[in-house]
Amino acid sequence: MTATAAPPRAEAPAEPPVHKASARKRLVPYWLLLPGILWLLVFFVLPMIYQASTSVQTGSLEEGFEVTWHFQTYWDALTEYYPQFLRSLLYAGTATALCLLLGYPLAYLIAFKAGRWRNLLLVLVIAPFFTSFLIRTLAWKTILADGGPVVEVLNTLHVLDVTSWLGMTEGERVLATPLAVVCGLTYNFLPFMILPLYTSLERIDTRLHEAAGDLYARPSTTFRKVTFPLSMPGVVSGTLLTFIPASGDYVNAELLGSTDTRMIGNVIQSQYLRILDYPTAAALSFILMAIVLIMVTVYIRRAGTEDLV
Amino acid sequence: MRWLRRNLVVIFGLGTLAYMILPNVVVTVFSFNNPTGRFNYAWQEFSLDAWKDPCGVADMCGSLSLSLQIALWATVVATALGTAIAFALVRYRFRARGAVNSLIFLPMAMPEIVMAASLLALFLNMGIQLGFWTILIAHIMFCLSFVVAAVKARVLSMDPRLEEAARDLYAGPVQTFVRVTLPIAAPGIAAGALLSFALSFDDFIITNFNSGNTVTFPMFVWGSAQRGTPVQINVIGTAMFVIAVLVVLAGQMVGNRRKKTQHQ
Numbered sequence: 001m002t003a004t005a006a007p008p009r010a011e012a013p014a015e016p017p018v019h020k021a022s023a024r025k026r027l028v029p030y031w032l033l034l035p036g037i038l039w040l041l042v043f044f045v046l047p048m049i050y051q052a053s054t055s056v057q058t059g060s061l062e063e064g065f066e067v068t069w070h071f072q073t074y075w076d077a078l079t080e081y082y083p084q085f086l087r088s089l090l091y092a093g094t095a096t097a098l099c100l101l102l103g104y105p106l107a108y109l110i111a112f113k114a115g116r117w118r119n120l121l122l123v124l125v126i127a128p129f130f131t132s133f134l135i136r137t138l139a140w141k142t143i144l145a146d147g148g149p150v151v152e153v154l155n156t157l158h159v160l161d162v163t164s165w166l167g168m169t170e171g172e173r174v175l176a177t178p179l180a181v182v183c184g185l186t187y188n189f190l191p192f193m194i195l196p197l198y199t200s201l202e203r204i205d206t207r208l209h210e211a212a213g214d215l216y217a218r219p220s221t222t223f224r225k226v227t228f229p230l231s232m233p234g235v236v237s238g239t240l241l242t243f244i245p246a247s248g249d250y251v252n253a254e255l256l257g258s259t260d261t262r263m264i265g266n267v268i269q270s271q272y273l274r275i276l277d278y279p280t281a282a283a284l285s286f287i288l289m290a291i292v293l294i295m296v297t298v299y300i301r302r303a304g305t306e307d308l309v
Numbered sequence: 310m311r312w313l314r315r316n317l318v319v320i321f322g323l324g325t326l327a328y329m330i331l332p333n334v335v336v337t338v339f340s341f342n343n344p345t346g347r348f349n350y351a352w353q354e355f356s357l358d359a360w361k362d363p364c365g366v367a368d369m370c371g372s373l374s375l376s377l378q379i380a381l382w383a384t385v386v387a388t389a390l391g392t393a394i395a396f397a398l399v400r401y402r403f404r405a406r407g408a409v410n411s412l413i414f415l416p417m418a419m420p421e422i423v424m425a426a427s428l429l430a431l432f433l434n435m436g437i438q439l440g441f442w443t444i445l446i447a448h449i450m451f452c453l454s455f456v457v458a459a460v461k462a463r464v465l466s467m468d469p470r471l472e473e474a475a476r477d478l479y480a481g482p483v484q485t486f487v488r489v490t491l492p493i494a495a496p497g498i499a500a501g502a503l504l505s506f507a508l509s510f511d512d513f514i515i516t517n518f519n520s521g522n523t524v525t526f527p528m529f530v531w532g533s534a535q536r537g538t539p540v541q542i543n544v545i546g547t548a549m550f551v552i553a554v555l556v557v558l559a560g561q562m563v564g565n566r567r568k569k570t571q572h573q
Contacts, residue, residue, distance in 0.1 A: 032394065036453055039450060043449075051426060125329065127333075191329075
């Protein structure tokens with residue numbers, strides 16, 4: 001571990017150096033910020049305002065849309081599409097839990113046990129970022145194909161009986177079922193879980209593990225009382241980085257699911273790009289944004305890592 | 310049994326890794342397939358045809374080069390703008406610092422589809438023609454936050470005394486920045502740029518909403534999932550994976566060597 005070998009690094013002071021200089025110098029940060037912030041204001045904030053106005057418009061594509069403060073759209077959208085909302089949160093939540101469950105051992109392995117294989121393992125975690133994720137998601141169609149080896153094995157082990165009973169699969173199929181969609185979501189967002197977990201695990205001083213061992217803590221106790229609490233920042237940012245994009249995703253549901261597994265992303269996409277009902281689509285995406293922001297805020301408060309960002 | 314218990318983490322970890330690599334293996338294997346139908350989902354027979362003629366599919370390589378161009382420009386612009394913001398945030402106290410921080414954080418804390426839809430709402434309302442420029446604008450927008458985060462992390466851990474030392478040795482502000490600050494911040498900037506490139510090159514959701522009739526590589530793959538997937542898509546996927554692994558490994562080797570020479 002580098003933590004024990006390297007000399008302690010000089011701590012940077014919390015306060016940045018104070019630039020007490022001319023007015024021209026005081027403007028420096030603003031000049032640095034200007035182009036980037038302007039870009040975000042014009043292409044991030046302004047679009048949100050336009051979308052807000054779209055969501056309270058009425059009309060049709062032929063006659064044009066008009067702002068009529070028609071808030072009914074929100075209510076209608078919510079009552080009509082609440083199954084898709086619930087499904088999105090359920091799928092995204094399950095995928096996030098699975099990512100944590102699957103990702104933690106790998107992050108732990110890379111941080112503490114990989115030795116000289118560490119770099120190679122890290123590369124293998126990052127490399128999929130560079131292969132188009134759509135191609136890899138399509139590969140799941142081959143892997144989970146009806147009558148293929150994976151389905152065969154799951155069937156022989158009676159796993160499919162259990163998942164059918166849970167409503168995750170139907171009969172001897174995995175493709176076009178919720179299980180396939182959750183499997184795809186888990187797969188696609190795993191790197192976003194593993195990297196923050198790894199970063200926070202790697203920062204842990206291994207001498208703490210030795211100290212816990214010296215105090216007769218069993219490995220499981222050491223993990224529960226030392227390692228896991230210290231990795232909480234990684235757990236929090238990993239779950240956020242997984243849950244947020246997964247809740248708005250529509251690619252996995254489209255490629256691996258069926259009409260019964262449509263998520264809210266699929267609805268927004270088809271409202272905007274196929275049905276062209278812009279007010280409903282705008283209202284739906286605002287509701288999604290509100291749900292996610294509220295959940296994230298509550299979660300960050302609960303997890304007690306407000307200084308995360 | 311004891312061996313099993315002791316190595317439980319290793320076994321589970323490698324299991325996860327296998328889960329992550331499996332699709333890449335399938336993509337590689339099926340790049341040597343010779344499918345009978347329009348779809349390349351079932352194994353038929355070994356063939357090198359697709360590798361001999363990777364651009365043999367209409368429009369595919371065009372979409373690939375378009376994606377590369379967009380990713381390159383998005384990376385250049387987002388890295389420049391993002392690095393400036395990161396330096397301003399770390400090195401200066403000014404009003405509205407908190408507001409700027411939240412503005413940078415928000416795009417990362419929002420489902421991509423919300424941003425995609427709102428940008429479309431803007432472009433539709435303003436009557437802007439969707440295409441290359443709207444894609445580029447959108448990509449720069451969402452890459453920006455990631456660059457700021459990467460560069461900020463690096464600049465935060467920098468020792469400001471190094472710059473003070475440079476100034477004590479009569480280096481001008483420009484000289485200090487170019488000879489001291491920039492080289493130390495370089496890994497953070499490189500990480501941000503690499504992330505931008507990968508995010509932009511692979512982006513589907515925002516591009517899907519704001520591309521109009523312009524077809525980037527992910528859009529091409531998406532379309533082919535409906536019309537029939539040519540084997541060449543797997544060839545490109547395999548090549549990208551191999552190139553990515555080699556580039557990252559090479560980068561790490563250079564980094565390791567530099568670390569070693571610094572320690573001597």
